[in-house]
Amino acid sequence: MILKYGIRDFSRNLGFNIFVIIQITLVFITCVFTSSSVSQNLKYYNAFADILDGEGYCASPYINKLHRIIPSTEIKDNKRFSDYGDYFENVVAVHQIIATGENGSENPYPQKTFAYDGCLIYDYKPIMDNGEWLSDVKSESNLLHAVISPNHYGLKVGDIIKQEFSTSQDSICLDVKIVGMMKDGAKLFGATSDNDKISTVGGTTNKLTAEMLFSNYYSDIAGKPAFVYNLDELEQYEISYITEQKMLIPFRDNLTEISQAEEALDNFTIGAIPFSQIKKNTLSEIRKQIIILISIIVGLFMLTIVSIISFTAISTHKKLKDYGILYICGGRWKQCAFINFIVIAVDLILSSFLTCFVIQAMKLIGLLNNTVVMFTLNESLICLGVSIIIILVSLIMPIIIIGKTQPREIIKSNE
C-alpha cells in the first residue's frame, strides 16, 4: 500500500524526480571517477610502496658521460650493479631486447620490447583488454610469453609466433606465445611514446611521482605495438638486454656507507632523486587530487541535498491531506513518512542504473580510454554511503513536518 502510494507519488512529481535523479547520478559519477582515479594513483604507488619506503634513488643510466647505454653484458649483474660496489639490490628497471625474424631476417612483427621482472610483474598490472598478465601464466619450456598492445599484425591472444633474440654469444630462435592483450593506452613503466612528463623531469626537477614513471602506451603513436616479456624467462635463454630508462635503485638493507653508495651511483647514473622525495611527491599529489575531487563532490552533493530537502518539504506539505486520509483508514502517522523514503529510494535506484549506463556508454564511445574508471567494491561502497546520507536527508523534512502536525489538524483543515 505504502509502496504503491510511494510509486504513485514518484510519477506525480516526475519532472522534479528526474531532476533529482540527474543530480544524484552526477554525484555518483564523480564519486566513481574520484575513487577510481585515487585508487589508480595508489596503484602506481603501491607497485613500489615497499621499495620507496626504503633508502635509494630513482635515476637514469648515464648515457652521455660514457657515450653508451648499459648493456647487461657489460654490467653483468644488473639487479645489483655489483661492478660499482656492494651497495644496491633488486633494481627495478625496464629492459629492452633485440628481436628479429628467423635467421636474423627483418622482423615481421616490429615491436617495442619491455622486459620486466620483480614488482613490475607481480605488483603492477596494466589495464588488460583480454587474456592474462604475465604474473598469471606458468612458464613453459621452449616458449616465451608476451603481453602485447593492439596491433595491425592481426596478432591476438593465443597466437604463437617465431622470434629470434640476440644472446650474449649468438642468437636464439624461440616461440613466443601471446598470452594477453593490453588496452590501447595502458600505462607501462618506462614507456616513452607520449611521455613528455618523464623527459622534462630530467635530472633537476624534483616533482617526480610514482605515476610519472608510467606512461600511456598507444601503439599508433609509438609506431609499433608493445611486447612485454618476463625477464626471468629471457634469462633462462641468456638473451641479452639493455637498460636505458629510469631505474629504481634501492640500497642494500641496513647499508651504512650511504655516501659511498651515492658516489658509486654517480658513476653510472644521472638525475638521481631519492625515494623519500618520490614518496613525498606521490602522496602529496594524491592528497591534492583527493582535495580537489572531494570539493567537487561536496559542492554537487550540497546542491543535491538542498534540492532534496526543499523538494521533500514541498511534496510532504502537498501530501499531508492524503496522509490524513490514510490515517483515517487505519494507517499510522509514522508510516506516512515512509512514503517519502520510497520516492527517494526509487530515485536512488534509477540513479544507480543511470550511472552504470552513462559510464558504460562513455567506455563504449571511448571517452574513458585515458582513464581507468572502475566500478569495484570501493566505488560501490562510496556510492552506498552517499545513498544512505541522501536517504537520511530525504527523511528529515517529512519527519519534521509530519512530527509537528497532528493528523486531526490536517483532517480538520480540509473541512
Add this chain to the structure above:
Amino acid sequence: MVKLNEIVKIYNPKKANEFEALHGVSAEIKDGEMVAVIGKSGAGKSTLLHILACIDSYEGGEYYIDDTLVKKLSEKKYAQIRNEKIGMVMQDFALVEDFSAIENVMIPLNFAKNKVKDKKTKALEALKAVGMEELAKKPCNKLSGGQKQRVAIARAIVNNPSMILADEPTGALDTKTSAEIMELFHELNERGRTVIIVTHDPNVAEQCDRIIEISDGYIVDN
C-alpha cells in the same frame, strides 16, 4: 456499543489559545442505532465525531468502544481500531484524488492487521453496495460530488466496521442525491450497523432513531 462518560476536550491545552470545546459530554449509543448529531456551527459536533472516530484525543472523561477504554493506547492499537471498528465518511469525502475509486476503497484493506485475501473482490462488493461498481476504475478527481460521497461510503464499509460515522454527508449534495445517500445509510443501518451522522439538515436528522443536540460543548437534548 459505545459509551462517552464526561468527555472534556480542550484544544491547545495550557497555551494562550486554550479552548475547551466539550465540557463533559456523556452519551451512550447502542449497537444498531441510527443517531443524528445536530447543533449550531462551532457547537462541537465534529470534535465529538473525531473523538468517536479515534482521530482526536480528549483531556477528561472516558470513551469506551465495546467495553475497551479508548485512552492512551499505542499508536498501533489506535490505528487498528480505526481500521477495524470504524468507518468514517468525511464532509469533504477525503479521497486520494488521483487514486481510482477502487483504489480508494482498498485503502482500509491494505492497512488491515491480517492480510486480506481478494481485496479487489471485496472492494468491488462495497462499490456495488453503493451503486458504483461501473465507475470502479475511474480516478476520483473525475467523479461528481455524489459519486465521490458514494465512494467514501464504500470505503467506510469495506472493512465491515460495526460503526459508521459521517460528518455532514449530505452537506455538499443536492436534495435528490442527499436522499439517495440517506437511503444508503438506512440500508446499512438495517443490516445492523451503528450509524452516527453529524448534520445541519433537519430533514436528515428526522430520519434517524435518535437526535443528540449539542450547544457550546454541552449536550442539550438527547
